[in-house]
Amino acid sequence: MKVAVGSRNPAKIRSVETIVDSIGWEVEGVDVPSHVSPQPFSDDETRKGAYNRAKGCIALGYDIGIGLEGGVEETEEGLFLSNWGSLVTKEGQTYYASGAKILLPDEVSRSVRAGTELGDVMASFTDQQDISKKEGAVGVFSAGYVTRSDMFAHVVKLLVGQYHYDK
Structure with a gap:
């Protein structure tokens, strides 16, 4: 089974690999657009971004596309x-799942509301580049108890579980 993750972000790819490795799926990260704003600002927009990424993987010829999208919700x-997250099959089956949420500190929220992407805010806040490819904001604000990969892995478990339930 050839599976694509609609991103080259290592945290997203790792979250899929850790879940599907035991079932023998081959995983590859691919660049596909989310067709939503760079900083999704609602659950609806974030969900659409995940779906668009998954659907984009199918358009490239994969058996299964998995889209994972982070956003914020006021x-x-x-x-x-x-x-x-969204999992789409080449046959057109579509599954959705959402994961944990965490309240962002006011000083971070102000900058995001002003139009700066969360990843850029976090780079400034932590003085680290590419934090979204590492522990992510959730890793920072949960003191490392939950990383971005952990958070997306939970979503991937829900997606793969729904897929297997239907089989």
């Missing part, structure tokens, strides 16, 4: 970090 409590 609530009355503040701005939450969110994540969504």
Whole structure:
């Protein structure tokens, strides 16, 4: 089974590999567009980005496409970090899952609301480049208890579980 992750981000690819390795799926990261804004600002937009990435993998000829997208969601409590995933098969089956959410600190939220992508805010906040390819904001704000790969791995488990349930 040839599976593509709609991203070359190592954290996203790692999250898929750790889940599907035991079932023998070959995983490859590919560049496909999300067709949403660089910083998705709602669950709906984040979910659409994940779906578009998964669908883009299928268009490249893979058996299964997995799209993973991080975003933010405004609530009355503040701005939450969110994540969504979609698994699409070449036969057209589509599955969705969302994962953990965590409230972002006000100083980070202000910059994101002002139009700066969370990854850029986090680079400045932590003085580290490419944090979204490493532990991510969730890793920073959970003191390393949950990394970006961990957070997406949970979503991938839900996607693969739904896929296998239907078989």
